[in-house]
Amino acid sequence: DGGITQSPKYLFRKEGQNVTLSCEQNLNHDAMYWYRQDPGQGLRLIYYSQIVNDFQKGDIAEGYSVSREKKESFPLTVTSAQKNPTAFYLCASSTSGRTGSYEQYFGPGTRLTVT
């Protein structure tokens, strides 16, 4: 079964702790993305990566960090510097358009609650 997995589904942390969210894909996609979704709002881009060992900041990168050591994996760390980390986090991957088509698929999401 091809797809994107995110773990865990629910995550609870105390304020001041760093936390890492996992994202794995077996779709052989080059590009991967992290989004944040708050209640009633659209998706906001945190970081994205077009290729292994390279990534770019999105619109709301402050307080977050990522790595892309393998094509299949793109973990997101929410640091203690993120002022309002409680949110629904979505990982996505997409085709690169080399075949002329673009499609972006999402994982099931991780709901992070920080108290």
Next chain:
Amino acid sequence: EDQVTQSPEALRLQEGESSSLNCSYTVSGLRGLFWYRQDPGKGPEFLFTLYSAGEEKEKERLKATLTKKESFLHITAPKPEDSATYLCAVLPFNKFYFGSGTKLNVKP
């Protein structure tokens, strides 16, 4: 500035009452326009990609169309199971830009 606006924010329909959702965009170059369905607490589910003005795609009761400035998602004879939030996104270059979505509620 690249921007995506979806309307209406919310839409209530009776089962069988057809309607359309709108996605207007301003981008400098368009590689693709995407429609997704999102159920509460879940990740968005990919529906369609449209690449050029005049293109149309269909899937069951859904039909997406594209012009140079906007896209429509037409829902024909909707059923209660079509209730969800529908998201639109555009890809100008490397980043996807999302609208805030239209929350559709179909009453039996």
